[in-house]
Each structure stands twice: as C-alpha cells, then as structure tokens.
Amino acid sequence: xxxxxxxxxxxxxxxxxxxxxxxxxxxxxxxxxxxxxxxxxxxxxxxxxxxxxxxxxxxxxxxxxxxxxxxxxxxxxxxxxxxxxxxxxxxxxxxxxxxxxxxxxxxxxxxxxxxxxxxxxxxxxxxxxxxxxxxxxxxxxxxxxxxxxxxxxxxxxxxxxxxxxxxxxxxxxxxxxxxxxxxxxxxxxxxxxxxxxxxxxxxxxxxxxxxxxxxxxxxxxxxxxxxxxxxxxxxxxxxxxxxxxxxxxx
Numbered sequence: 001x002x003x004x005x006x007x008x009x010x011x012x013x014x015x016x017x018x019x020x021x022x023x024x025x026x027x028x029x030x031x032x033x034x035x036x037x038x039x040x041x042x043x044x045x046x047x048x049x050x051x052x053x054x055x056x057x058x059x060x061x062x063x064x065x066x067x068x069x070x071x072x073x074x075x076x077x078x079x080x081x082x083x084x085x086x087x088x089x090x091x092x093x094x095x096x097x098x099x100x101x102x103x104x105x106x107x108x109x110x111x112x113x114x115x116x117x118x119x120x121x122x123x124x125x126x127x128x129x130x131x132x133x134x135x136x137x138x139x140x141x142x143x144x145x146x147x148x149x150x151x152x153x154x155x156x157x158x159x160x161x162x163x164x165x166x167x168x169x170x171x172x173x174x175x176x177x178x179x180x181x182x183x184x185x186x187x188x189x190x191x192x193x194x195x196x197x198x199x200x201x202x203x204x205x206x207x208x209x210x211x212x213x214x215x216x217x218x219x220x221x222x223x224x225x226x227x228x229x230x231x232x233x234x235x236x237x238x239x240x241x242x243x244x245x246x247x248x249x250x
Contacts, residue, residue: 080170092246
C-alpha cells in the first residue's frame, strides 16, 4: 500500500473518529424536496458573519410540511433543531461542513482546535510524510465520493464529480443507552487521539476549553442532478468551546 493510500486512510479515520457514528433517528426528508441554496465558494467573511433567521412553519400540504419547522441561515441552509440545541452549534456545523463543500482550507484551519491541529500535523508528517492540509483535501474527496456514489447508484450512465451544496442540517441531543452518560460519549469520541497522541487527550481538551459540546447531526446536500440527497446521517460530533468560539477536530 503506498503512502497516499495510507494517508487517505488516516484522513478518513480522522474525519470519522471525530464525526462518529450516532444513535439518533433520521430526519424524514424527501430527498427530492426542493430548497434554495447558495452557490459553492462562500467566502471566509460571509461564513464568519452567518446568522439565523426567524422560525418558518411550512404550510400544510406543502412539500416540506412533514419535515416540521425550521430556520434559514444567512447562507440559505435550513436548520432543524429544538431548544435542547444551541444556535451556536448549528452555525458551527454549517461553517465546518461548508469548508469541505467549498474546499476552503483557510477557513477550515481557523475552525480546528489549535493544539489538535499542531499535534495531528506532526503525527501525519511522521507516519505518512503528509501534512494537515493534505488530510483536509483527502476528506474533501471522501465526502465528494459519498455524493458521487449516491448519484451513481441512481444513474450509472453519467460521470459525476461529486460536487455538492449543503441544503439542510438537523441536530439533536444524542440518544443514550441505559447507564450511559454524555460524558461517556465524549470520552469515546477522543479514544483514537488518546492513542495517537499517547496521552489522555480528552482530559487535555477539557482542561484547555471552557466546555465541550457533543451533538448528533444529519446533513443533506444538493448534487449535480439538482436533487437533495443524504450526505451524512446519524453521526455525532464534538466541539471544544473557548472564549465563545467553537472548534472542531478532524
């Protein structure tokens, strides 16, 4: 196996470790429901100024009625969440995944927990002779591959690039098993980095953050066929909060 394949595997592990399998119920979205979206290429400045509008209640009988109420962010992504989820988490999810959509490493880098970025870059360079930016590019490819495979399953007569534009994000509190706590889930999410960094990295992040927020989420995106498709569904993610800013991992 060559170094690029090793690095791709590492990037995939990185993304899927810090965006781990969730246990929530899927959002019941008709994948062909239409929705307004902003074109790819959203600027760093626009991302930084994201806001959320007033709640929208779809009209009875409309295509979106069964999806329930939502709010629309200033980049036109529709947010589905209740009062157990903060607006800041929704905006953090939007900013983070939009960087993959737009292949925007500069913004992505600013959203990553600084210590993690430094440590993981050192790990990648030592083990794979590959850097953190390369890992980001591979994760962009991973998400594009998900969309490309979805489209190919529906119509394999066309060649797709995997381009996508995020249209909807739903977030909710994770479902806990019996005798399981939210703290247990947070610790489990960091287990891979405990091993990679040879330390209790979860405790380190706790000590160097104001809080760690953990949430289950679902993301839908429009593909090259003009329709909405499930991109990521039933996953969990953690954000470290420091001085009011939300930092992701992976």
